[in-house]
Amino acid sequence: MTVATETTTGAVPSPSEEDVIVVNKMNKWYGNFHVLQDIDLTVRKGERIVICGPSGSGKSTLIRTLNRLETYQSGEITVNDILLGDDIKNIEAVRRDVCMVFQHFNLFPHMTVLENLTLAPIWVRKMPKKEAKDLAMHYLERVRIAEQALKFPGQLSGGQQQRVAIARSLCMQPKIMLFDEPTSALDPEMVKEVLDVMVELAKEGMTMLCVTHEMGFAKEVADRVIFMDAGQIVEMAGPQEFFDNPKSDRTKLFLSQILSH
Amino acid sequence: MSENAKSPPLPTGTFMERAVTWSKKNLFDGWFNTILTLGSIAFILWLVPPLVEWGIVNATLAPSIESCKEATGACWGFVNANLRLILFGTYPFDEQWRPLLAMIILMGIICGSLGGVKYAGVRKWIIPMWVIGVPIICILMWGGIFGLTYVQNSYWGGLPLTLILSSIGVIFAFPFGLLLALGRQSNMPAIKTVSVVYIEVIRGVPLITVLFMASVMFPLFLPDGVTIDKLLRAQIGIILFTAAYLAEVFRGGLQAVPRGQFEAGDSLALSYWQSMRLIVLPQALRLVIPPTVNSFISMFKDTTLVVIIGLFDFLGTVKLALRSDPAWTKYYVEGYAFAAAIFFLICFSMAKYSAYLEKELRKGEQR
Numbered sequence: 001m002t003v004a005t006e007t008t009t010g011a012v013p014s015p016s017e018e019d020v021i022v023v024n025k026m027n028k029w030y031g032n033f034h035v036l037q038d039i040d041l042t043v044r045k046g047e048r049i050v051i052c053g054p055s056g057s058g059k060s061t062l063i064r065t066l067n068r069l070e071t072y073q074s075g076e077i078t079v080n081d082i083l084l085g086d087d088i089k090n091i092e093a094v095r096r097d098v099c100m101v102f103q104h105f106n107l108f109p110h111m112t113v114l115e116n117l118t119l120a121p122i123w124v125r126k127m128p129k130k131e132a133k134d135l136a137m138h139y140l141e142r143v144r145i146a147e148q149a150l151k152f153p154g155q156l157s158g159g160q161q162q163r164v165a166i167a168r169s170l171c172m173q174p175k176i177m178l179f180d181e182p183t184s185a186l187d188p189e190m191v192k193e194v195l196d197v198m199v200e201l202a203k204e205g206m207t208m209l210c211v212t213h214e215m216g217f218a219k220e221v222a223d224r225v226i227f228m229d230a231g232q233i234v235e236m237a238g239p240q241e242f243f244d245n246p247k248s249d250r251t252k253l254f255l256s257q258i259l260s261h
Numbered sequence: 262m263s264e265n266a267k268s269p270p271l272p273t274g275t276f277m278e279r280a281v282t283w284s285k286k287n288l289f290d291g292w293f294n295t296i297l298t299l300g301s302i303a304f305i306l307w308l309v310p311p312l313v314e315w316g317i318v319n320a321t322l323a324p325s326i327e328s329c330k331e332a333t334g335a336c337w338g339f340v341n342a343n344l345r346l347i348l349f350g351t352y353p354f355d356e357q358w359r360p361l362l363a364m365i366i367l368m369g370i371i372c373g374s375l376g377g378v379k380y381a382g383v384r385k386w387i388i389p390m391w392v393i394g395v396p397i398i399c400i401l402m403w404g405g406i407f408g409l410t411y412v413q414n415s416y417w418g419g420l421p422l423t424l425i426l427s428s429i430g431v432i433f434a435f436p437f438g439l440l441l442a443l444g445r446q447s448n449m450p451a452i453k454t455v456s457v458v459y460i461e462v463i464r465g466v467p468l469i470t471v472l473f474m475a476s477v478m479f480p481l482f483l484p485d486g487v488t489i490d491k492l493l494r495a496q497i498g499i500i501l502f503t504a505a506y507l508a509e510v511f512r513g514g515l516q517a518v519p520r521g522q523f524e525a526g527d528s529l530a531l532s533y534w535q536s537m538r539l540i541v542l543p544q545a546l547r548l549v550i551p552p553t554v555n556s557f558i559s560m561f562k563d564t565t566l567v568v569i570i571g572l573f574d575f576l577g578t579v580k581l582a583l584r585s586d587p588a589w590t591k592y593y594v595e596g597y598a599f600a601a602a603i604f605f606l607i608c609f610s611m612a613k614y615s616a617y618l619e620k621e622l623r624k625g626e627q628r
Contacts, residue, residue: 069524095530106525110543119539120529172529 014223018045020176020207021066026075028058028065035061036072037231043176046205050218050239053228054254059211062228063178066209067098080175096124099169103181105161107153113140113164114149117171124172132171139167143197159190166197177201179210213258219243227251316598326588339592340599343582347599350418350573350581356410360421363401367424370394375614379621391432398425414492418573418581420603426496426564426574431557433500438507443537445512456508463505468563471498476570495567503560510552514545547622554615558608576600 021043028036035058043049051059064070065077068084068091077084079094108116117136121127127135140146143163153161162182169177179198183191195217202208202221212218218225218239225242227235227250235242235251246252274282288298319334324342340347349357370390377384402421405411417425444456463471475498476491483489518541526536546553568577579596583589 067528069527092530092532095528098528100524100528102521102525102528104521106519106521108522108525108540108544110547120531123535123539124530168529178528 014046016045019043020045020080021209022076022078023066024076024078026065026072026077028061028070028072035231036065039075039233041226041233041236043207043209045175046207047223048202048206048208048221049210049224049226050222051209051211051226051228052213052215052218052254052258053226053234057228058231059226059228060180063180063209063211064100066176066178067095067100069100096172097175098178099172099174099176100178100180101162101165101169101182103185105153105158105165105185107161107165107168109153112150112152113145113156116153116164117168120168120172136167136171139170140164142170142200143167144193157190158186159193162186162190162194163197166194166201170201176207176209179208179212181211181213183212183214215243215259227254229254329592335598336592336595337599339582339589339595343585343589346419346582346585347575347578347596348419349421350578351416352418352421353410353412353416356404356412359401359404359409359412360417360419363398364421364424366394366398366401367421367428371428378618414490415572417492419578420575422567422572423561423564423575426499426567427557427561429496430499430503430560430564434503434507434560437500437504439511439542441504441508442511442515445508446515460505460508463502464509468498468502469566469569471502472566472570474498491570492572495570495572499560499564499567502563503556506556506559507553510549510556511545513552514547514549515541517548518544547619550615550619550622554611558611561608561611562604575603 019042021041023039023041026036026039027034039062041062051063053059061070065072066079066084080097082090082094084090084094107113108119111119114133114136117139118129118132121132121135122129125132137146137149140149143166145160145163145167148156148160148164153164156164166182182198183194186194191214195214198208198210198217199221210217210222222239224236225239226233227242227246227248229250235246235248237246242251243255246255273279289295315334317334319332320337321328321332321334322337322341323329324338326338329336329338345354345357349360352360373383373390374387377387400406400409402417402425403412403414441456441460444452445460447453447456472495475494479494480488522540522544523536526540531539565574565576567574568580573581579600583593583596
């Protein structure tokens, strides 16, 4: 699957020098199973990182620790200089700036699209209803779905639902966005419409961490590509080097498997 | 089946012809259904005519024992003659307009609240209605001010008592059950343990035991001079008992909400209580409307058990009326039939409302 380029002209801006996420020697266990081992990762503001790897390699778990959907047992994660630990105040502060887009969208089925979008701005940002609605309509237009504002999620296609989910995150005006296999649950013909929206976001300088197998997307927008296997970061490099000249055998094997068809 | 190939054929022919076709298709297709149909018809013929004859044709409404003795059918005169005793129990006879009015107000508030689900205009009045209505009902029932004579609540009885016990029961058991359900799912061990123990213990004993404990055992533990009203004790017993059952119903609903919904709430920085109130509970409670109403219906009928601690609920007053005059005692079938009819009417309304509510809340969001 390749990313179409009609909507994606223009260069990808370079990230700044400022570090927004610092992961230091982070370890996580599920019982005795060591899911994440000594993870070290620094993400700069405006940087776009694609994380790939075989299933069960811990890549989803890694990005889920970054907004505390998963806990970790040792090491340290700081986001915007806030230490992400057990402190609920810190957790909520981090989550206000870090939004997640899920594989299965996780829209709220009992609310209209518009209500899905205005919920967090109204309750978390304490925004007046009118203003939240304007903001929501603005982002719905950006993901090209404004005409569906009053429908319920169940009435939309998968691609439309995922675009709504992206707009819902954008309404929180996050500094960092995490994408957890955003196109894996979609029918093939809907993948492009979602990737187009993500590419646009990348070009606007959003800091993004994206778990995906869409290698076209990685080549086009990523500043760095990370390959994970068995809970470890095996390889981390710029896209050109990563795809043309991978160092580890595991990376080579993985790339040959997913790029062969 | 073959006619269905293109479009459904429109019914043709006269009414009689269509009726014959319909019966052949729905009542007499095959020997098994034919036997069932004939059997059902025979059963209805055996049951209904004698019942109508007893209950309506040969029945008497006259409130005198003489006309009852002459009648070969039902003696509704028993109900007619004792109606006020049955409805209001031992509440002072001249003051019985008060429980009547209180009951009407209570029904009005309940209907208003139920209607509020659909009509936003009514919804904002639900809380004010209860805040204003409940004190008015208390004043009417107890009296003691505004020139109303004081009526001790041991004289309350009949339908108003049943309605008060069950509606106050619903109002308090619902939030308490919800807290217990959330407590049982909590990550905090102390809260979790307390919730689990509470639910299992209360569910494990019969309501009659809870009421008996509340009435007989509980006062023994109170210091001298401190008494808690018997009616209040019964009410608390009913609330505590129902809450344990509701907690498990709600827990089922909470478990049915996908984990992704909690995570979406978390990743939007909503707090635990915001996520619960705005995202999880609306979905969970909608899923458990049928078993919740089930619990309420069962609680409504269980209020009849307060009779064992000497309160006369609606069923209790029917028994009271039967015993009040030995001449009436043999007309117990009529008395219980009347009580059953009223109970059925109320329970059936609840069931109908729950069906309506499910339909109303499902509108527009079919997956």
